[in-house]
Amino acid sequence: MTKKPWISLSGIGLFAVLLLTVAPLVLSDHWLNNLGKYCCWAIAAVGIGLAWGRGGMLVMGQGVFFALGAYAMAMHLTLETAGDRVPGFMVLYDPLAPLPMFWEPFRSAGFTLAAIVLLPVVVAGILGYALFKRRVKGAYFAILTQALAVALATLISSTIRETGGDTGLSDFKYFFGFVLNDPANRLMVYLIVAALLIVCLLVVWQFYRSRFGELLIATRDAEERVRFLGYDPANVKLVAFVVSALMASIGGAMFVPIVGIITPAEIGAAASILMIAGVALGGRASLFGPALGAIAVGWGQSSLGSTWPDGWTYILGLLFIVVILFLPNGLSSLPARFMRRARPKPPEPPAPAIAAVELEEVRS
Amino acid sequence: MDALIAPLLNGSAQGALLLLAALGLSLTFGQMGVINMAHGEFLMIGAFAAYLVQQVITASNLSIPVALPVAFVVAGLFGLVLEVTIIRRMYRRPLDTLLVTVGVGLILQQAALQIFPSQGVPVEKPRWLDGQLTVLGYNWPLRQLFTILLATACVAALSAWLKYTSFGRRIRATVHNRDLAETSGISTRTIDRLTFFVGSGLAGVAGVAASLIGGTNSQMGAQYIIPAFLVVAAGGIGQLKGTIVAAWAVGVALAFFAYWTTGSLAQVLAFILVIVFLQVRPQGLFTVRTRSLA
């Protein structure tokens, strides 16, 4: 869609400069760490933008993939902190039992990094293949993914010895050999997150300007029509879904050293929906909208949530209602709206779903 | 014997509650393709309505029977307001209604937290529901039977209404083919409003039943919405009998899983069971040819 690639690209460049150089210079440690946390959500949000905004798949269970990355990372950091011992929380329930089998490989940094990338790809691959080939879509897809997130959160809560349960994993001392308490190292972790966010933006930028990006929009707007051009829409959607899962996993993985704790509360229904809030606010189909929206929602939670906690919940609720009702393409569609008002343009194209619906009617 | 009877009976009651929660959802989803994520909060409204009725009529023997229609109307009115103010603007974007109603749910939850005592309020069970029925050696709580009877009554009333009243017939016509119904002179606007009123009202009735089983507080609705939707999906859209069978199956599965494993694992297994089932039959148990969005 991007007609002038350099505009988006210099936008990403500007964003990179802001995140990587300006922010560390201007912000206090506390706010820089908060920004790091928002960046983790932003990374997941960029993926949601790809899957939902461009692909039309309302992913309401990104918590699942966020969890895969986060728990992989947290298990590694827990083992790094525990050294040769079995992590403390496991001891009480069975003092003599060894480390659960699936924890063992996470001692290895290499395995952990590979798991953060491969686990979501494999899980999303299988799940997406099964769902898209069976043409599960729309609200079904949304609720099924959310049900999975709830199921996973419940499962983790109930397996205390294996996963730390509801209390989650926390109190990490080291991050791949670096002492996490050291401010210099915290800055490094922040910079990694910020850099990863930029990389994700570059990835989706390339996706959006590629033929795949066009095909994805085509699939979103008229899945059946795409079929008649000789593509299997399931494959198109699968690619976008897997990439978005990967991004959620990366966001989750970096969330752990930044925030210092991961619990099932971060992956269940509420958390998964909150990830969408930012994307809707910023503009689901735009390049920067999801990331900026996620950062804005994170910031709102930190600042407004402090000064006016009850109010923040109402604002969040209203945000869903007002933005989606009146600004379905988010804040990033505002400039274009103003331009349109200044210079009259042809009417809005009809709602995307129509073509597909008409195709599915059986006519004689 | 107990190992079979208890889960079977309790599971049926659990299924009946799920059915009550899912009935309204099935109606609004089947009719309009709208997923109302605030449905759980409408359920909560029904439960609080029951509490308020008990403040007026203190004899619980009488208050619960009175609370049922009151909860239906109160929750229904909330649904009507939601339809008129928000949902009707969004019929062309069914998927987006899902997110909008998430926002509505958040607001209703927070409002309930601030209006009512945060710990929740008591809703007293009628005395005539004290006691148990002995079935093959198992002392089955009467309240469980009540849930089943209530669900049965709601299903019967709903299907009679759909079948024998002109409104009901128009609803069915709209479910089958909205455009055709419109061209045949049915005001789909009125039908939509009415459907939403009835669907939300049923959530209110479910809320009264839920208030007799668990706590009545701002968080109570959240636990029902996803299971209820899974039931609707597994049953097949716009299919009353599908919803009934699916709710019963999920309830009994939950009870048996809970019997064999733990309460947590039962939840996980039941969810996974439904998801796998939808893999095998994405259209649900029973299918009807409609212009649905899925």
Place this chain on the structure above:
Amino acid sequence: MTDASLVVTDLRVEFSGFVAVGGVSFDAHPGEVRFLIGPNGAGKTTCIDAITGLTKGTGSARLGEKELLGKQVHKIVRLGVGRTFQTASVFDELTVLQNLDIAAGLHRPSISLLRARRGVDPSIERALEETGLTGELATPAGILSHGQKQWLEIAMLLVQDAKVLLLDEPVAGMSQDERTATGELLQRIAAKRIVLVVEHDMDFMRRFATRVTVLHQGQVLSQGTVAEVQADPKVQEVYLGTAGAATTAAMAVVLEKGD
């Protein structure tokens, strides 16, 4: 380009008991503009739906040696069968070029999807010229006129390099000039490809059809050249006698789908 013909034999389609197409046979060859006509509810579109895999049908539909029935939609397309729709369905948010580029992507390796488009494919340029859309290259398809959308769909079939073009009412809603242009376009295309047109418009059919098959209530009523078909008394009866009742019948069908 190819000598393969489309041969449909004893095609049947049923919708929960209702027979929409009951044993239809016809064939179409390169070099002719083949028409499928009939009143509403005759089963014309259903035939195309069945051939392209959108609805399930029994019998046989062969393109050359290859059986089409029973295959998945996108695989049938990849065998060279393309179609358009009654209501022009193009990707409204994408430009004409992007629409065509997606259609052309059929023959590219998947990995090339990840690269951005550079320049315009020669096949796309040819199709644009052929359909007279060259000037609309960068226009979002959603704001094209109705006729232009139909041409864009035909252009998409051309870049897709379809051997068989199944066109569902391509001139509905077009002006007289546009109809003529479309008809001439179809004749040009038909030189190398199989073109099968479903139409209501008798005048358009008379001007451009090489051969015609008339369907009525899911059966072949008559088959032959325009003159032969027009002379057929059965055809006259259907078109004069029952045209008005057909609409009502179609509605009854929709109603029945319910239970």
Place this chain on the structure above:
Amino acid sequence: MSNTSKRMRALTATGAIVTVALVLAGCGARAGDDAAAAGSSAAASCVDTSGDTVKLGFLNSLTGGMAISEKTVSNVLHMAADEINADGGILGKKIEYVQEDGATDWPTFAEKTEKLLTQDCVAAIFGGWTSSSRKAVKPVVEKLNGLFFYPVQYEGLESSPNIYYTGATTNQQIIPAMDFLAAKGVKTLFLAGSDYVFPRTANAIIKLYAAKLGIKIVGEEYVPLDKDDWTSQVAKIAAAKPDFIFNTINGSSNVGFIKAYYDAGLTPAKTPIISVSIAEEEAPAMGHEVTGNFASWNYFQSLETDTNPEFIKSWKAYPNSSGVTSDPMEAAYISMYLYKALVEAAGSFDVDAVNAAAKAKPITFDAPEGKVTLDGENHHISKPGHIGRINADNQFDIVWASDKFIEPDPYLEGYDWFPADIRKQLTDAAG
């Protein structure tokens, strides 16, 4: 094309920035670098008490699921601060509190703790409820050398130089409850709990102690915290026919449990329940169906002590009052007074000075539950054990009291039935 070259340039630039930044940042301490690991990095405290006020942070969930329970704790903290201010403040300085919302989200607790300590520069933080929230706060207060006062009974097996625990640890609530059951001659026990860390840990301890007491555990059931329906599990309890049910369920799920219990025809006469999370606040939501059952707490509203009537009176008069007092509220209330006593003993708001004062001599003060004493080593306080029986007014009749105040023993060092190897592994892991 120019696009490509521009893109390459941008990529290179980004890459360069990242590399430089990482190299700059990467000079931080690494594992094994002991000087850094020892915590020298703790930032110098920014707490400013030179004026006539002292800033304190209050951190509870005011929104989300846990707001159900935490709101009252938050309110009572405000009341305690107002009382202390009316009484002249701490060391003559008025308390100026900063209220934060944990939003039932544990990373938010961590974030807000850091904010309170580094942005608002509060001298101490009060609040929390769930173990998850405490575990989220703990690393942050330890890193920044702050103070956190945690007011809820919990699963023990923890201590931190930066946390003061004013609720019961297991040997002040769970073990007295077991002693009570043993004294009643209970032979069989069924464990019912919510599926999270407190019930799981409490039940692990109960099982160890039960073996010693000769009580047989005839079943163990868990249901997720956010699920209300206990019918299936209660059916199993009814089938097992235990002498007593030990209930570690938390939150609204308790209502569902009690209703299912009552519906199944179980009665306090035959199958009584002893709970550790049902207090005066929770009982009303269960109506008459909970009447006659037991609860183990340190504080009850019905306790007759010198300061309790005053506490109840103030709370009833307080604007956001729920009208009844309960154990977690009392623990939150006294956490503020404990801090006041500590600071006054230290003569300073400085964290290290406060901790030193705690160790120097026993801090003792009159709490509504009685005269409590702080253990300067493990930062818990001594508490009386009480068992109450719920009456028709949803108040508790006290039926059993420990013969003396129970010294806090979070690692159960004074109990020989607790395996030493577990304790060692736990303290090792914590150390």
